[in-house]
Amino acid sequence: MPRIDDFTSAVKIELANRAGYKCSFLGCGAATMGPSAESESSSTNSGMACHISAASAGIGARRYDPDMKSDERKSASNGIWMCYTHGKIIDTDETRFSTDTLRAWKKIAEIVAQLMVERNLTYEQALHAAKSKDMITDSILIEGIGKENILIGDVLHDCGVEYIWGRDITNAIRDFLVEHSRNAFQHGNATKIEFKTKKSKLILIDDGVQFDGKSLLGSNKKSGGTISITQLLKNFGSNLILISEREGNNNILTISKLSNPEDVLEITPCSHQMDYSDFRKGSIEFEISETCKELFIVFPKYISPSDIGLLGNKLIGLEEKGKKLIFVMWRMNPWIIQMLKENYPGCEVIQVE
Ligand SMILES: [Zn+2]
Ligand SMILES: [Zn+2]
Structure with missing residues (x-):
């Protein structure tokens, strides 16, 4: 019947x-x-x-x-x-x-x-x-070790991200998120992890001790966490943005793929768009929240060596305050990156292709 x-x-x-x-x-x-x-x-x-x-x-x-x-x-x-x-x-x-x-x-x-x-x-x-520009919104709770591969893998499949960002990068991200989750449970004593997709972002929130997922980068240990973050950034790092934040008792890890440098401004408030007039100013000042550990500086396009010269180390005060500077720009000539790294030894550069 x-x-x-x-x-x-x-x-x-x-x-x-x-x-x-x-x-x-x-x-x-x-x-x-x-x-x-x-x-x-x-x-x-x-x-x-x-x-x-x-x-x-x-x-x-x-x-x-x-x-x-x-x-x-x-x-x-x-x-x-x-x-x-x-x-x-x-x-x-x-x-x-x-x-x-x-x-x-x-x-x-x-x-x-x-x-x-x-x-x-x-x-x-x-x-x-x-494919659309945005992923399908989804959210799951991981309440302990054992099912993280399946739960994270299924969300990544179901939200359609591989048709937006590509299959290989999605697989590399899954590796990293699985290892990151295990670390949160095993070493960070997290009790639960929320994994969600939101428009152009993948967000993983754990309630473990403070931990920056990127800190395993460059470590000599051949752990799953180190291998996965190293390979992810080595193979797909150019357009990828990883943001680690601490909010209350939670670590918040956000992953997004940039299609142009300005995308950063929508992804995190810890960002600032520079324009050519900024380079010529005596000093550069802008509002930045105390909670930002990293500061994403978005460069205008077509930067030349003398622009970097004009910028000098006007932003060094931010580095001294403990903010990590991350410059985001379209792919630049290598000598420009070289100049930037000389002025800001601790900086990171994201070049969008
Ligand atoms: Zn039915
Ligand atoms: Zn079918």
């Missing part, structure tokens, strides 16, 4: 049609319709229409909305087309897949289906063409 809020066959067909009869699970895209061995004319459909907001209130039904009307619950707007394998996973794991995630996947699947039809793209090509 069908359950009260099951989809009608008309709704199922509508969902399948709009997804091009392909699975909407991000990265799957499996075909769900084909010929059947039963007879010359029969076909087989291995897909299933899944509920975004659950059909009934089950145990841990994170996706059940008691306020949703029955009509709405069984309408096409509340359905998503999946292959059989992923349909089963979606319907049983309500903790991993939020309604926000599924709605975003549905939207992507429809754009992908459209691109495949209109531009004759493969599924992979269409997925890359369909």
Whole structure:
């Protein structure tokens, strides 16, 4: 007997049609319709229409909305087309897949289906063409060691970051986040870690003792933490920004990928945009919060050697106050970086490609 809020066959067909009869699970895209061995004319459909907001209130039904009307619950707007394998996973794991995630996947699947039809793209090509600028918002809690690989890996998959930043960089980030989490539990005595995705940022918050994830960089120990941060920055460091903050009893680690230097200004308030007139001023002063340990200085484009000469060491006072200076700029000539490092021995330089 069908359950009260099951989809009608008309709704199922509508969902399948709009997804091009392909699975909407991000990265799957499996075909769900084909010929059947039963007879010359029969076909087989291995897909299933899944509920975004659950059909009934089950145990841990994170996706059940008691306020949703029955009509709405069984309408096409509340359905998503999946292959059989992923349909089963979606319907049983309500903790991993939020309604926000599924709605975003549905939207992507429809754009992908459209691109495949209109531009004759493969599924992979269409997925890359369909990517949005922002990741899908998600948030999970890790309450101890043992599941960090799966939990962090699943969030990174589900938020679609690999289609925005690239697969290799996402894998390297996962390595680093897993090692960082283990360190927080094992050495920092953290009791819980929150990992979330927000627009252009990955944010990991732990309640352990104060620890800067970047501090393992350059250590001689061949620990997982050192290897992962070293490789991450060595292979993908140019456009990557890592921010470590201490807020109350929490360490907050933010990772983002810059598409241009000015992106930093939106990512952290501990940042300042310089313009050419700043270089010529006798002294440079700007408001900066006491809590900022690092200060990101964004350079205007086309900096020349004499601009660095004009800047001199006017910002050295900040370094003396214990602020780490991080200069962010488009890729510059190496002699300019050299001059900068002579003026500010403790500085870091991020060059955006
Ligand atoms: Zn369902
Ligand atoms: Zn699938």
